[in-house]
Amino acid sequence: MGTGRFTNTFEVFEFRPGGRWKFVMHGPDGVNYPNQSVFLELEPAARLVIQHLSQPHFVLTVTLTAHDGATSVDWAQVFEDAAVAARVRHIVEPSNEQNLDRLESVLTGGDS
Numbered sequence: 001m002g003t004g005r006f007t008n009t010f011e012v013f014e015f016r017p018g019g020r021w022k023f024v025m026h027g028p029d030g031v032n033y034p035n036q037s038v039f040l041e042l043e044p045a046a047r048l049v050i051q052h053l054s055q056p057h058f059v060l061t062v063t064l065t066a067h068d069g070a071t072s073v074d075w076a077q078v079f080e081d082a083a084v085a086a087r088v089r090h091i092v093e094p095s096n097e098q099n100l101d102r103l104e105s106v107l108t109g110g111d112s
Contacts, residue, residue: 005098017042021050056084073100 005028012022017039025033034054041049048062057080065072075096079085085092104110 006095015039015042056081056088058085073103075100 007026008023009026010021010023012020014020019039021035021037021039023035025035027033036053037050038053039048040051040059041047046064048060050060050062052058052060059078061074061076061078063074063076065074077092077096079088
């Protein structure tokens with residue numbers, strides 16, 4: 001792959017409360033990471049809560065807040081086990097930044 005970025009293959013994406021999200025993350029090193037989650041809450045233009053069912057277990061809460069014609073994105077990822085969170089931090093933080101950078105690029109009309 002060589003780009004230093006993860007890519008994803010979505011298998012199931014049921015974007016509704018109780019809906020499933022099943023996908024495979026393909027690492028830049030060629031390793032595949034299967035993921036399964038469920039959408040717990042969806043509040044249009046306000047809040048999204050996802051429970052990650054695969055290891056490592058966590059709940060992701062994304063909150064959108066309007067500010068003078070712009071929108072801020074707050075991203076809180078709470079792991080079931082603090083020791084696991086510490087072990088994967090070096091992977092999770094840069095991966096999340098990549099995702100948020102891609103979102104910004106798409107929203108501003110740049111290349112994703």
